[in-house]
Amino acid sequence: DAGVTQSPTHLIKTRGQQVTLRCSPKSGHDTVSWYQQALGQGPQFIFQYYEEEERQRGNFPDRFSGHQYPNYSSELNVNALLLGDSALYLCASWPPRGVETEAFFGQGTRLTVV
Amino acid sequence: QKEVEQNSGPLSVPEGAIASLNCTYSDRVSQSFFWYRQYSGKSPELIMSIYSNGDKEDGRFTAQLNKASQYVSLLIRDSQPSDSATYLCAVNPLGRSGNTGKLIFGQGTTLQVKP
Numbered sequence: 282d283a284g285v286t287q288s289p290t291h292l293i294k295t296r297g298q299q300v301t302l303r304c305s306p307k308s309g310h311d312t313v314s315w316y317q318q319a320l321g322q323g324p325q326f327i328f329q330y331y332e333e334e335e336r337q338r339g340n341f342p343d344r345f346s347g348h349q350y351p352n353y354s355s356e357l358n359v360n361a362l363l364l365g366d367s368a369l370y371l372c373a374s375w376p377p378r379g380v381e382t383e384a385f386f387g388q389g390t391r392l393t394v395v
Numbered sequence: 396q397k398e399v400e401q402n403s404g405p406l407s408v409p410e411g412a413i414a415s416l417n418c419t420y421s422d423r424v425s426q427s428f429f430w431y432r433q434y435s436g437k438s439p440e441l442i443m444s445i446y447s448n449g450d451k452e453d454g455r456f457t458a459q460l461n462k463a464s465q466y467v468s469l470l471i472r473d474s475q476p477s478d479s480a481t482y483l484c485a486v487n488p489l490g491r492s493g494n495t496g497k498l499i500f501g502q503g504t505t506l507q508v509k510p
Contacts, residue, residue, distance in 0.1 A: 314496040314498075322503075323485075323500030323501050324439065324500050326498065330496075336496065369438075371439070384429075385441060387438060389438040
């Protein structure tokens, strides 16, 4: 059973460019959330997708957008990249709604903006 | 006040000792609490979840929850050098059945276990 998979693992982009990160959730999971983790900090919630819609959003600008496909996989898009967007981007997947749900993370995408 | 607070450390313990990691949270309605371990350059790995007041044990790990004091802790018994990592406390603010897909993390506590 494959866990949460993210691609690519590393990425270098130039300031002002756009980037797309991808995530496939764990088998049986239907909710995906995205996090940004700067060096030395805890992950910060970006947004959550369920039933192909953004359900919740953290304190991130509109440059950050996403999508969820019918197979539950998800994308994170960041436009007009800034140097401060350099971080580890994590995708977490959640099982269907119920009692005692636990999130599992992918290996992350390390984004460097130069 | 941060929503989830942890001492960033580093916390240094000798091999074989008990490591005690602490976390406080501000949202009283939170119901679900998690401890993740993160090795340098890697993604967080879930090691414990706790939903009710009291203790929950899993091998060398014990999670403790006190909702009245808004306090969560993680004890690691017989600490090993391989336990050296950053430990992240996370809170799901809207309850166990909400499956909101949102976790609020503390900044993490770095644990160093010295041989």
